[in-house]
Amino acid sequence: MFNNLSDKLDKALHVLKGHGSITEVNVAETLKEVRRALLDADVNFKIAKQFTNTVKEKALGQDVLTTLQPGQLMVKIVKDELTQLMGGDAAGINLSGTPSVILMSGLQGSGKTTFSGKLANYLKNKKTKKPLLVACDVYRPAAIDQLHVVGEQIGVEVFSDKGNNDPVAISQAAIAHAKANGHNVVIIDTAGRLAVDEAMMTEISNIHKAIQPQETLFVVDSMTGQDAVNTAKAFNDVLNFDGVILTKLDGDTRGGAAISIKSVVNKPIKFIGTGEKMEAIDVFYPSRMADRILGMGDVVSLVERAQEQFDEVEARKLQKKIAKNQFGFDDFLSQIQQIKKMGNMKDLMGMIPGAGKMMKDIDIDDDAFKGIEAIIHSMTPKERTNPSIINASRKKRIGKGSGTSVQEVNQLLKQFNQMSKMMKMMQGGGGKKMMQMMKN
Numbered sequence: 001m002f003n004n005l006s007d008k009l010d011k012a013l014h015v016l017k018g019h020g021s022i023t024e025v026n027v028a029e030t031l032k033e034v035r036r037a038l039l040d041a042d043v044n045f046k047i048a049k050q051f052t053n054t055v056k057e058k059a060l061g062q063d064v065l066t067t068l069q070p071g072q073l074m075v076k077i078v079k080d081e082l083t084q085l086m087g088g089d090a091a092g093i094n095l096s097g098t099p100s101v102i103l104m105s106g107l108q109g110s111g112k113t114t115f116s117g118k119l120a121n122y123l124k125n126k127k128t129k130k131p132l133l134v135a136c137d138v139y140r141p142a143a144i145d146q147l148h149v150v151g152e153q154i155g156v157e158v159f160s161d162k163g164n165n166d167p168v169a170i171s172q173a174a175i176a177h178a179k180a181n182g183h184n185v186v187i188i189d190t191a192g193r194l195a196v197d198e199a200m201m202t203e204i205s206n207i208h209k210a211i212q213p214q215e216t217l218f219v220v221d222s223m224t225g226q227d228a229v230n231t232a233k234a235f236n237d238v239l240n241f242d243g244v245i246l247t248k249l250d251g252d253t254r255g256g257a258a259i260s261i262k263s264v265v266n267k268p269i270k271f272i273g274t275g276e277k278m279e280a281i282d283v284f285y286p287s288r289m290a291d292r293i294l295g296m297g298d299v300v301s302l303v304e305r306a307q308e309q310f311d312e313v314e315a316r317k318l319q320k321k322i323a324k325n326q327f328g329f330d331d332f333l334s335q336i337q338q339i340k341k342m343g344n345m346k347d348l349m350g351m352i353p354g355a356g357k358m359m360k361d362i363d364i365d366d367d368a369f370k371g372i373e374a375i376i377h378s379m380t381p382k383e384r385t386n387p388s389i390i391n392a393s394r395k396k397r398i399g400k401g402s403g404t405s406v407q408e409v410n411q412l413l414k415q416f417n418q419m420s421k422m423m424k425m426m427q428g429g430g431g432k433k434m435m436q437m438m439k440n
């Protein structure tokens, strides 16, 4: 997620994070670099300019240059502004109706159907919600079938009426069906087009007027950058929607849409999609996203995801182990196995402070873990709990046993060491140590 942007911001802020003296000149230089990084990430020109101006004002206002740790304060100002730009606090969705009706809008291919399924699954897992999915794309029978497949996969009922070509009538019938059958949330998936066109806008607007949903969400593919922002504007003009869903953040997105969209349409990003699987949905937290963009990781989301997938007791045990510096290769292995269930590897690694940066050049996918797993499987139980005993001859044996080279074994040991150090630091002392780590 946002690797390029993170990289460039990291480089831009590097001087300030270093130990050298900080002058007005290098603050100005840094901000120029920050602006360039934002522009490269496809952030709207005006927004990028305004952003660096605000950061500069705040820096001068807080007299950054005379503080003891000017670099850290600058990073904090940048982080806070980035958070503000993306919306400040997290925004929830309105589920107050009986049933609550959620209307999905967006272009074809943006990920509406997939997200409708993810949201239904997310709400269903909350136990108090019994969602109904509604297929309202009357032009593409395949789209209706796709929603049925999704519904079956997550065990949520799908309402459709293939012969009917009036989406307003279908939505109304679906809401009546929901009321009669105890569904307290209705998620309406609508037809999209490849580009904004009048017929589509009229259709979605008619549905919107007729059913008056509690929540109208605009789904947009984050890979489309500035286009995403323009499409958002067009939909917002017609629908005055309540929130944005940014999909495909697991891909190689530049980040422009995530950063610009809130200030352009003045509507919060509510959820993000981070993969094709039904579980790949996250509430959007501007501050956590800012942390990730600045390479500070997102431990809170990582733990939350772990808790969603696995039981809390396990998560606690792990936390304790890390605190006691007892995190060994067995734990690492079981983490890998669990992480694999959680979706995109690179995305998850990016949540560990520093790890995203460390692993940015490594192409992590499911196969990439095979080598690591093989290496760990070739270690003895003792070696797994106490990796420091792994000397040259042990490395040779492990390499041979796992079909890898000594270099690969070395690389894994090195990464494991760095990771353990970072984990300990995270446990040990909150923000201060994390900042210190960023300097290195």
Ligand code: GDP
Pocket (backbone or CB within 6 Å): 106, 107, 108, 109, 110, 111, 112, 113, 114, 115, 192, 247, 248, 249, 250, 251, 272, 273, 274, 275, 276, 280
């Ligand atoms: P719709 O036309 O707006 O309903 O879009 P779909 O839901 O059919 O999604 C279009 C394509 O994008 C499908 O191949 C989905 O699997 C894929 N997709 C949707 N959301 C995500 C996401 O968050 N990450 C990734 N990688 N792919 C996604």
